[in-house]
Amino acid sequence: MAKRIQFSRHGGPEVLDYLDYQPATPGPNEVRVENRAIGLNFIDTYFRSGLYPPASLPSGLGSEGAGIVEALGSAVSQFQVGDRVAYATGPLGAYSELHVLPADKLVKLPDTISFEQAAAVMLKGLTVQYLLRQTFPLKGGETILFHAAAGGVGSFACQWAKALGVQLIGTVSSAEKAARAKEQGAWATIDYSQENVAQRVLELTEGKKCPVVYDGVGKDTWETSLDCVAPRGLLVSFGNASGAVSGVNLGILAQKGSLFVTRPTLASYADTPARLQMMADELFAMIASGQLKVEISHRYALKDAAAAQAALSARQTMGASILLP
Structure with a gap:
C-alpha cells in the first residue's frame, strides 16, 4: 500500500x-x-x-x-x-x-x-519554454507584458526573458511582489492594486504597447490585456487563475488593431x-x-x-x- x-x-x-x-x-x-x-x-x-x-x-x-x-x-x-x-x-x-x-x-x-x-x-519551466520560445518566439529587444510576474510561472518568465535580452513588464499585487519580480529579472513592474495597467504600459512603451501579452490570470485581466497589445500583436491566454474567459466578442479584436489571440497548452507543444x-x-x-x-x-x-x-x-x-x- x-x-x-x-x-x-x-x-x-x-x-x-x-x-x-x-x-x-x-x-x-x-x-x-x-x-x-x-x-x-x-x-x-x-x-x-x-x-x-x-x-x-x-x-x-x-x-x-x-x-x-x-x-x-x-x-x-x-x-x-x-x-x-x-x-x-x-x-x-x-x-x-x-x-x-x-x-x-x-x-x-x-x-x-x-x-x-x-x-x-518542470510544469512551470516547460510552460515558459513554449510561451517564450515557441508560441511567440522572442528574439531579444522586445518589450512584453507578463501578468502575475511574481508567481511560479512568472518568476521563471522574468529570468528567461532577461536571459533573452527581452524587457519584461510584470504585473503584481503588492510592493513586496514587485520587488520579487525585479529580483527575478523584470525590467519594470506595475502594481495593479494601485496603478492602471493599460495606462502604465502605454507610458513604459512610449505609446507603442506590447507585441505580445502573456496572461495566465484569465477573466479578471482579459480586457486589460487586450488594451496592452500593439496593433497586429498577440495575446497569449494560457491560464485561468481568476476564472475562465468566456463570451469573447471577436469584433473587439478588430476594434483594437487586428489582434491575434491564442489559448495554448503544454500538452499541445510537448506532443x-x-x-x-x-x-x-x-x-x-x-x-x-x-x-x-x-x-x-x-x-x-x-x-x-x-x-x-x-x-x-x-x-x-x-x-x-x-x-x-
Missing part, C-alpha cells in the same frame, strides 16, 4: 483526502515512479474545483513530479529501474508516493538537477516524446548555466496538500511550492 491525495467530489481544498491506495502494476508501455518530490500548480485547483473535469471520480490529483523508476512495463526499453526521471504532462495522480504513467510522458533527469528542483520547475525531451533539455540547460534559478519558497508534506492549495489559491505564495511524500 502507498499514500496519495484523492478527491471524490468537486469543491474547495477541503475535498482533498489523504488515503491508502494500491498502486497499479505498470501496463506494457507504462512505468511506476517512486516520487521524491511533487509539483504544486494552479491547474491542480482547476481539476479539484471541476473547472477541468477529471476522467472519473474518485480521482487522484497532480501531473508533475520527479523520482526514481521503480517498475517497468514489458514494452518499455528507453528507461531502466533506478533511472532518475521527471514528468509534467502525465495523467492525474502525481500527489502520491507511487505513480503509474505512460513512459512517453517521462524525461530523463540529469544528475545536476535535484528532484526538488525538477518538481518545482511527442522527442519534443518533450527537447524542451526539457533546453530548460535543464538554462538551469545548469545559472541563467534560470529554481527557488523553492514553500515545502509541504504530501498530507498537507489541502493547506498548500489554499495558500496557492489565496495568492499567499511567491515562487515555487512543492509537496514531499
Whole structure:
C-alpha cells in the first residue's frame, strides 16, 4: 500500500483526502515512479474545483513530479529501474508516493538537477519554454507584458526573458511582489492594486504597447490585456487563475488593431516524446548555466496538500511550492 491525495467530489481544498491506495502494476508501455518530490500548480485547483473535469471520480490529483523508476512495463526499453526521471504532462495522480504513467510522458533527469528542483520547475519551466520560445518566439529587444510576474510561472518568465535580452513588464499585487519580480529579472513592474495597467504600459512603451501579452490570470485581466497589445500583436491566454474567459466578442479584436489571440497548452507543444525531451533539455540547460534559478519558497508534506492549495489559491505564495511524500 502507498499514500496519495484523492478527491471524490468537486469543491474547495477541503475535498482533498489523504488515503491508502494500491498502486497499479505498470501496463506494457507504462512505468511506476517512486516520487521524491511533487509539483504544486494552479491547474491542480482547476481539476479539484471541476473547472477541468477529471476522467472519473474518485480521482487522484497532480501531473508533475520527479523520482526514481521503480517498475517497468514489458514494452518499455528507453528507461531502466533506478533511472532518475521527471514528468509534467502525465495523467492525474502525481500527489502520491507511487505513480503509474505512460513512459512517453517521462524525461530523463540529469544528475545536476535535484528532484526538488525538477518538481518545482518542470510544469512551470516547460510552460515558459513554449510561451517564450515557441508560441511567440522572442528574439531579444522586445518589450512584453507578463501578468502575475511574481508567481511560479512568472518568476521563471522574468529570468528567461532577461536571459533573452527581452524587457519584461510584470504585473503584481503588492510592493513586496514587485520587488520579487525585479529580483527575478523584470525590467519594470506595475502594481495593479494601485496603478492602471493599460495606462502604465502605454507610458513604459512610449505609446507603442506590447507585441505580445502573456496572461495566465484569465477573466479578471482579459480586457486589460487586450488594451496592452500593439496593433497586429498577440495575446497569449494560457491560464485561468481568476476564472475562465468566456463570451469573447471577436469584433473587439478588430476594434483594437487586428489582434491575434491564442489559448495554448503544454500538452499541445510537448506532443511527442522527442519534443518533450527537447524542451526539457533546453530548460535543464538554462538551469545548469545559472541563467534560470529554481527557488523553492514553500515545502509541504504530501498530507498537507489541502493547506498548500489554499495558500496557492489565496495568492499567499511567491515562487515555487512543492509537496514531499
